[in-house]
Amino acid sequence: MPAKRRYWLLKSEPDVFSIDHLLKAKGKRTCWDGVRNYTARNFMRDDMQVGDGVLYYHSNAKPPGIAGVAKVVKEGYPDPTQFDPKDSHFDPKSKPEDPRWMMVDIQGVAASPSFVPLDDLKANAKLEAMAVVQRGQRLSVQPVTPAEWREVLRMSGLKGKVDL
DNA sequence: GCCAACGTTGGC
């Protein structure tokens, strides 16, 4: 019996790495390195599974919102940037024999035919409990419920076009 | 560019 599929929201600044960057990357894949928050780390280390669906959220954008969909293609493993003194995400307290920070790999699936702005997420009563619409919510890796996933896919124009 | 909200750090 395969494990139950889960859904997630990942934030990325489009100036740094947008959904288009992801879809043009080799194999449409990337490693999700640089996360330095324990809650986000725990989700990646403990809960994200191959095949899970990912809402790709553009933060610090004008406007912010859901720009596409991706999926998890590799489960949690150590983020090498934590050991690289030249990397901005270097963590001198983390040791290779006991890595502190983990990452997953994701693969782009599709850009939203209709970008879903944060304002539209906030205006949708079905999404009022969604983490990303909560005031002060900064977590860059957030769980998404199946109902939220379906509703956001419907809003994005991807419903029925994505096998997730 | 501002600043509210939040997570982390470190002195005690």
Place this chain on the structure above:
DNA sequence: GCCAACGTTGGC
């Protein structure tokens, strides 16, 4: 183990 100070996030 408290909590003030600090750094970061991210909408606006």
